[in-house]
Amino acid sequence: MTVAQTEALTFECETGNYHTFCPISCVAWLYQKIEDSFFLVIGTKTCGYFLQNAMGVMIFAEPRYAMAELEEGDISAQLNDYEELKRLCLQIKRDRNPSVIVWIGTCTTEIIKMDLEGLAPRLESEIGIPIVTARANGLDYAFTQGEDTVLAAMAARCPEKVSVVESEKKERNAIASLLNFGKKKEDVAADESEYVKHTPLVLFGSLPDPVVTQLTLELKKQGIKVSGWLPSKRYTELPVIEEGYYVSGVNPFLSRTATTLMRRRKCKLIGSPFPIGPDGTRAWIEKICSVLGITPKGLDEREAQIWASMEDYLQLIRGKSVFFMGDNLLEISLARFLVRCGMTVPEIGIPYMDKRFQAAELTLLENTCKEMGVPLPRIIEKPDNYNQIQRIQETRPDLVITGMAHANPLEARGINTKWSVEFTFAQIHGFTNSRDILELVTRPLRRNNNLKDLGWEKLVREEAKI
Amino acid sequence: MKLAYWMYAGPAHIGTLRVSSSFKNVHAIMHAPIGDDYFNVMRSMLERDRNFTPVTISSVDRNVLARGSQEKVVDNITRKDTEEHPDLIVLTPTCTSSILQEDLENFVERASIDTKCDVMLADVNHYRVNELQAADITLRQIVQLYTEKARKKGELPTGKTEKPSVNIFGISSLGFHNHHDCTELKRLMTDLGIEINEVIPEAASVLNLKRLSQAWFNLVPYRELGVMSAKYLEQEFGMPYVDITPMGVVETARCIRKIQQILNDQGADVNYEDFINEQTLYVSQAAWFSRSIDCQNLTGKKAVVFGDSTHAAAMTKILAREMGIHVVWAGTYCKYDAEWFKEQVGEYCDEVIITEDHGLIGDAIARVEPSAIFGTQMERHVGKRLNIPCGVIAAPVHIQNFPIGYKPFCGYEGTNQIADLVYNSFTLGMEDHLLEIFGGHDTKEVITKGISAGSDLGWNKEAQAELNKVPGFVRGKVKRNTEKFARDRGFSVISLEVMYAAKESVGA
Numbered sequence: 017m018t019v020a021q022t023e024a025l026t027f028e029c030e031t032g033n034y035h036t037f038c039p040i041s042c043v044a045w046l047y048q049k050i051e052d053s054f055f056l057v058i059g060t061k062t063c064g065y066f067l068q069n070a071m072g073v074m075i076f077a078e079p080r081y082a083m084a085e086l087e088e089g090d091i092s093a094q095l096n097d098y099e100e101l102k103r104l105c106l107q108i109k110r111d112r113n114p115s116v117i118v119w120i121g122t123c124t125t126e127i128i129k130m131d132l133e134g135l136a137p138r139l140e141s142e143i144g145i146p147i148v149t150a151r152a153n154g155l156d157y158a159f160t161q162g163e164d165t166v167l168a169a170m171a172a173r174c175p176e177k178v179s180v181v182e183s184e185k186k187e188r189n190a191i192a193s194l195l196n197f198g199k200k201k202e203d204v205a206a207d208e209s210e211y212v213k214h215t216p217l218v219l220f221g222s223l224p225d226p227v228v229t230q231l232t233l234e235l236k237k238q239g240i241k242v243s244g245w246l247p248s249k250r251y252t253e254l255p256v257i258e259e260g261y262y263v264s265g266v267n268p269f270l271s272r273t274a275t276t277l278m279r280r281r282k283c284k285l286i287g288s289p290f291p292i293g294p295d296g297t298r299a300w301i302e303k304i305c306s307v308l309g310i311t312p313k314g315l316d317e318r319e320a321q322i323w324a325s326m327e328d329y330l331q332l333i334r335g336k337s338v339f340f341m342g343d344n345l346l347e348i349s350l351a352r353f354l355v356r357c358g359m360t361v362p363e364i365g366i367p368y369m370d371k372r373f374q375a376a377e378l379t380l381l382e383n384t385c386k387e388m389g390v391p392l393p394r395i396i397e398k399p400d401n402y403n404q405i406q407r408i409q410e411t412r413p414d415l416v417i418t419g420m421a422h423a424n425p426l427e428a429r430g431i432n433t434k435w436s437v438e439f440t441f442a443q444i445h446g447f448t449n450s451r452d453i454l455e456l457v458t459r460p461l462r463r464n465n466n467l468k469d470l471g472w473e474k475l476v477r478e479e480a481k482i
Numbered sequence: 483m484k485l486a487y488w489m490y491a492g493p494a495h496i497g498t499l500r501v502s503s504s505f506k507n508v509h510a511i512m513h514a515p516i517g518d519d520y521f522n523v524m525r526s527m528l529e530r531d532r533n534f535t536p537v538t539i540s541s542v543d544r545n546v547l548a549r550g551s552q553e554k555v556v557d558n559i560t561r562k563d564t565e566e567h568p569d570l571i572v573l574t575p576t577c578t579s580s581i582l583q584e585d586l587e588n589f590v591e592r593a594s595i596d597t598k599c600d601v602m603l604a605d606v607n608h609y610r611v612n613e614l615q616a617a618d619i620t621l622r623q624i625v626q627l628y629t630e631k632a633r634k635k636g637e638l639p640t641g642k643t644e645k646p647s648v649n650i651f652g653i654s655s656l657g658f659h660n661h662h663d664c665t666e667l668k669r670l671m672t673d674l675g676i677e678i679n680e681v682i683p684e685a686a687s688v689l690n691l692k693r694l695s696q697a698w699f700n701l702v703p704y705r706e707l708g709v710m711s712a713k714y715l716e717q718e719f720g721m722p723y724v725d726i727t728p729m730g731v732v733e734t735a736r737c738i739r740k741i742q743q744i745l746n747d748q749g750a751d752v753n754y755e756d757f758i759n760e761q762t763l764y765v766s767q768a769a770w771f772s773r774s775i776d777c778q779n780l781t782g783k784k785a786v787v788f789g790d791s792t793h794a795a796a797m798t799k800i801l802a803r804e805m806g807i808h809v810v811w812a813g814t815y816c817k818y819d820a821e822w823f824k825e826q827v828g829e830y831c832d833e834v835i836i837t838e839d840h841g842l843i844g845d846a847i848a849r850v851e852p853s854a855i856f857g858t859q860m861e862r863h864v865g866k867r868l869n870i871p872c873g874v875i876a877a878p879v880h881i882q883n884f885p886i887g888y889k890p891f892c893g894y895e896g897t898n899q900i901a902d903l904v905y906n907s908f909t910l911g912m913e914d915h916l917l918e919i920f921g922g923h924d925t926k927e928v929i930t931k932g933i934s935a936g937s938d939l940g941w942n943k944e945a946q947a948e949l950n951k952v953p954g955f956v957r958g959k960v961k962r963n964t965e966k967f968a969r970d971r972g973f974s975v976i977s978l979e980v981m982y983a984a985k986e987s988v989g990a
Contacts, residue, residue, distance in 0.1 A: 038517030060577040061493035088609040100483040154515030421522035428532035
């Protein structure tokens with residue numbers, strides 16, 4: 017099949033009949049990230065069943081999340097929402113004493129029009145714990161967009177002024193500092209001189225702590241100081257955000273958070289590609305430097321060194337094709353990185369495409385394709401899984417990145433797959449973790465290389481066509 | 483509202499999907515928001531299904547909220563009809579769609595005008611029934627649909643098969659060891675000279691459902707799935723059914739005797755007594771096991787049992803009646819079927835617990851401190867935290883409970899498997915005994931991961947060393963008992979003296 021080299025990226029939209037995780041799954045990583053939080057998902061048995069099964073063993077570790085399971089009396093408004101939520105939140109306060117309770121609104125609360133945003137402030141003042149409301153439902157959002165709705169709601173809770181907060185924070189953390197007495201205080205504030213003077217920069221997007229440290233240090237090398245992260249390790253440590261601050265997103269699915277920071281907190285968004293892959297990381301740093309008026313240094317060598325260290329993996333994938341079925345919104349960035357690695361991408365499925373928030377990433381994808389001399393991929397928003405599987409059967413790509421619902425059936429038909437959800441849980445950001453992305457991408461290829469002489473590729477009988 | 487993060491039985495639509503997707507060439511269309519098709523992931527992961535799960539979503543989104551589904555559901559049904567040519571499409575409501583109160587019955591009627599396949603609406607109320615009840619209802623609905631259809635067309639077969647034959651009900655996708663049980667039951671029936679007429683729903687074709695009435699009787703091995711269908715057929719055709727779960731030596735014999743009676747009532751003249759005797763004494767190892775020295779050492783040991791009605795009841799009887807184990811309490815999460823369960827296990831355990839609350843079960847285990855637990859994955863994790871071994875006997879389960887190897891729970895091979903499970907769970911009676919005599923071979927420093935987060939009690943050096951000499955699997959219990967004793971008496975440091983005093987006070 018020959019594909020005509022098109023001039024610009026093409027965007028299509030299918031039926032939206034695709035498989036993805038429900039956005040409430042964001043509680044799985046957010047409750048771990050924000051250590052003093054408690055997530056209350058207000059929904060039905062269906063939501064609970066999904067969480068229970070999707071999170072596997074995490075369920076048994078006394079997680080800081082729970083379902084407020086709606087019963088028939090709640091649906092028909094025989095019970096009073098406010099009283100019911102108050103009862104549960106008091107129980108949570110008593111058992112766990114969190115610094116914040118995050119209410120996750122679901123499809124059901126949308127349909128019965130439960131006014132969570134209205135109830136939260138009342139209850140908050142009554143029980144004395146902040147209540148943040150996020151509508152992470154399957155009617156409107158897919159998978160990782162759940163985090164976006166939570167962070168957008170959190171953005172409104174970031175303190176506005178430095179001074180007030182610092183003292184308050186000290187007070188709140190009095191016990192913590194007492195316990196840390198005698199320990200050496202981290203010398204973060206030690207050397208202000210290492211940094212160039214610039215407008216404060218706050219990064220947004222939930223990442224594992226080691227990755228936060230890595231990216232923060234990466235910017236520090238350029239003399240850029242990261243004033244804070246949304247979210248931080250604890251709710252009580254949410255960063256100060258003042259009007260005029262710069263903000264930058266680290267993940268492609270954070271468009272609502274970006275909008276909130278710009279419109280409600282009057283921040284300036286640095287639109288850049290996302291720090292995924294050495295090319296993305298470099299472009300991200302360069303863009304931040306250029307906005308802050310800094311000349312980046314040492315990036316050439318840094319990037320080259322990372323590419324060199326990945327050569328063994330690159331040899332496995334050069335010239336191979338990868339098909340993204342689309343379910344987590346990381347697809348554009350990953351495709352861009354894999355094209356740079358020498359792969360071709362016939363199709364990028366994606367649940368939702370914010371062309372403004374991802375503008376820089378899309379441009380980088382386009383340029384990368386041109387530079388590598390490969391056809392531009394079709395970008396398919398709201399894909400139709402059934403149609404996609406027909407296209408996969410026809411073109412037989414070397415690798416399909418897909419959800420767990422399709423992975424085993426495709427493998428049984430001799431098609432290599434990589435489970436897409438792993439990309440959201442693995443550490444994939446920055447220079448340091450680039451190799452980890454390729455570790456994931458090449459794993460099915462390496463495994464199948466090991467088994468290739470056994471003649472066991474197709475393990476289903478040919479289906480009879482009627 | 484109810485605060486919860488773990489449930490034993492899933493929502494209703496899971497039951498419907500388990501039944502519909504067990505049939506061959508039946509497609510389910512869920513009227514649900516994006517993300518609710520998690521069932522496909524479970525099928526693909528837990529069962530390692532090689533085929534695409536025949537379930538799609540007709541997505542409920544903002545447009546549907548604003549204007550109703552309109553043509554969407556109908557279009558999705560007709561589209562699936564032309565794409566996959568299923569025999570039947572089951573429109574499956576979810577908890578979300580049931581609040582919308584759209585006239586799904588109307589969609590089904592309209593769609594079936596244009597489709598080659600049959601279309602059916604699963605008639606389950608999401609706020610009143612759970613996964614298991616919904617599965618039972620859906621199976622009955624499908625059986626009824628095709629029975630009535632055949633009757634209208636005059637295609638119902640008359641009379642019975644020549645030789646005695648049986649329908650096996652309730653083997654389904656994502657059922658606990660269902661595939662292995664199915665093989666074992668077929669083998670058992672063959673041994674008894676009974677032909678298999680139909681097995682439903684797993685791998686069955688809906689087009690064959692009209693043949694159900696040809697069988698001499700129906701066998702319903704599981705309490706949770708199939709009873710409604712069996713009752714329906716009894717009412718329609720006067721077909722008798724056997725609902726004794728052939729799990730354990732005594733129950734398997736009882737099940738076979740019931741079959742014998744039913745066949746003889748229809749003039750078969752069979753006698754299975756010799757078969758039962760031969761199997762029990764010489765083929766199955768379970769009867770011999772209960773006589774052996776190994777099992778003697780299990781006498782009077784404490785166990786607790788929790789699971790679905792079928793497995794929890796069967797295990798309780800096996801433990802108490804066939805192995806002489808002391809079942810302190812037995813419980814089930816099938817609240818809707820509580821009476822049946824109480825009646826089944828009442829005489830085999832000290833207490834019956836009926837609850838859907840995993841917290842309550844966890845506490846009940848901690849309170850009793852049994853030597854072994856037989857429960858679901860949740861109880862296995864409770865066991866881990868309390869250092870008590872657990873054999874998994876019922877759903878909800880993880881991927882390791884879908885073994886590739888042959889591990890039935892039913893029939894005579896099932897009794898062997900259960901004997902292994904029980905024996906391995908009870909930390910090897912003889913070894914336990916020997917370790918106690920010789921003070922244990924475990925010299926690790928780690929003491930225990932107790933269920934309570936932190937202990938305010940200090941153990942002095944000698945006591946700590948002594949505690950380490952206690953064999954690993956009872957160490958946690960000794961530690962907890964000693965600490966409880968010390969706390970009650972107001973000791974702040976546990977010395978050797980305190981430790982021994984504690985030991986004496988509990989008489990251990």
